[in-house]
Amino acid sequence: MKDIKPAILLFIIFSVICGGIYPAVVTGVAYALFPKQAAGSFITDKAGKEIGSTLIGQPFSGAKYFWPRPSATADFGYNSMASGGSNSGPTNPAYLQAVGDRVKALRDTGVTGLVPADLVQASANGLDPHITPESAGLQVDRVAKARGISGDLVMKVVEQATEGRQLGFLGEPRVNVLVLNLELDRL
Amino acid sequence: MNTYEWLQTILFFVVLLALVKPLGSFMAKVFQGDRTFLSPVLVPCEKLIYRISGVKPDDEMGWQRYAGSMLLFNLMLFVGLFVMLMTQHLLPLNPQKVPAFTWQLALNTAVSFTTNTNWQAYVGEQAVSYFTQMVGLAVHNFVSAATGIAIVIAVIRGFVRRKTSLLGNFWVDMTRCTLYILLPISIIFSLVLVSQGVIQNFSAYKTVPLIQSTNYDKPKLDDKGAALKDAKGTPVTENVIVKEVQIPMGPVASQEAIKELGTNGGGFFNANSAHPFENPTPLSNFIEILLILLIPGALTYTFGVMVGNTRQGWMLLGVMLFILIGAFGVMQWAEVSGNPLVAKLGIQSINMEGKEVRNGLAGSNLFAVATTGTSCGAVNTMHDSLTPIGGMIPLSLILLGEIIFGGVGSGLYTMLAFAIIAVFVSGLMIGRTPEYLGKKIEVREMWMSILAILTAGVTVLILSGIAMITPQAVASMANPGAHGLSEVLYAVASMANNNGSAFAGLNANVNFYNLFGSLAMTVGRYVPAIAVLAMAGSLAEKKYVPPSLGTLPTDKAPFAIWLTLVILIVGALTFFPALALGPIVEHLTMLGGN
Structure with a gap:
């Protein structure tokens, strides 16, 4: 043919x-x-060594760090070699249990009132670098106390790490957790 | 919806509609062989390609030869990719030393990318080399899209031409589509995506230290790789401290642009367009949704230009827009209302599980309806974690047969089959002669239209039935109860309709889904494609019937409403029982609180 x-x-x-x-x-x-x-938006230290990407979140659980969103990546949270979500359905009992446990962990640090959804529900990629400004606000007191510095100072760093809506109207305002925690360590 | 969400959604549709006419008329020129502003550069390239490959551009084909060439070319694509996946460990550009695919997974993946489905039962960052991504998967993203567009152009010619058996030359249509349309748009938008932070490099994966180390319990394995268990049968684990992580790299942007533009949807990474390296900002999200809808939307205008009445095209676009916006509205409502079972725990009542903060609800939901209304299948949201009604919307858009914008080319030709059914049924009801675009609709056209519309639906129902009685298929479910049924139904629907997105909790890399899925993707792609080409062949041979008093005008609003109803009724009749057992039961369970 x-x-x-x-x-x-x-x-x-x-x-x-x-x-x-x-x-x-x-x-x-x-x-x-x-x-x-093109290279991956890396943050470098003084020696020029790459210490993380502004686009890829990292796991934080210590009291002196701001906590990121829950991550459902394989093995451990924020495993950047296995991006993915929890894929939990809305009526799955194991999922509801997990969310309940996360709320409790937050309450134990003195958080009261309505908990923002993003702080207790896992992200789509498991690497979400951001939390909402509300979720950051809830953690200011805890971080300030653990570091022994004033809440106002912490709040100022949070504001620096906050990005507004892109072009003024696209997407949602957000705080980059890795950038924020690096800034705090530099204080 | 807050003001900003309204603003970005409205602006999105304004930008999309503004691009329909310029791109649509440009594409009409390309396929009619007229000069365009790219001709000075691309005509010499085009001629050189024809000379090397032995294509005679004026050698027009009848429908059988057009379909035959299309199938031959697709067979080449399949064999080429299958071989590449089985030998990628021997090929260059593999800095991570990833091994070859198993034959079942290679079969499924090769069929998947050849049929423009891009169903993925593997984890991109762990299983695929840069060479395979670029020379395998990205190439298929271009030419499988070009295949779909070439077919719809041949079908349109069937309506336009009179008393001929010739529909054009497949090689020419496919080549022009790739050179004039897909490549230039992809180059521009891949660079725009890089500006937002999408990566584009060939580096080995980067290792970075964690600021705060983390740890996990790693299951211990015996010599054969099976999990070790103690005397009581509980798995033995050891605690591993993680002090650094690897960050995957690769030529992502060049693939990202064509992945959306060609309604392919195969992610470079497992998280697809939710991954920050594929879709880092709200603007990149906006652009990716736009790219998904761009060609399917503009093709309706190309259709209008080619049949000599642009209102025919606007009418089809109106039907698509109406259903898409309606679907978005319902989904937005469902996700904003959230999950009462979660709200009970003291949490703000919106559903953020499986969504990204930067995209927000509107940016996630608009992506979801665009990617499932078209046969794209890229995701920026994990559909498995949507609320029951929120998840039913993407599923329903897939089940309608990928016509709400639809896949590039394939969406429009399936929509034209629906238009023929609508003309025919209305003809029966009011005693008018069924005619569409000046061609009499007869038995053969009806058969072919029905074949084009029902093939995927019948495949979905039969295969999900088989899945429910196959232990392996059932064991793959990640969530219990009605949601598990939704996962299976979604998987089968996604493959049979060449979408490629998933309720991704389902473990799809097992023989059942790999093998039956390959079958579903093949049948769902080629049976309708051949049917509409056969229909175009018979239409082209007919003479033109000028509109008379007895002709139903198909470029007016009443026909648009009628067509919408036909689409929704056919969809509801076919799938309501299945949807009632999956998402609807789950919604009632959720409201009932248990």
């Missing part, structure tokens, strides 16, 4: 164009225009 030749050759040609030339061009231009983003 005369159409076998184009089938094979076009497959090869498009593998070269779309699988070789296209990603190579995009990589080249991306590195020229946005080198930091």
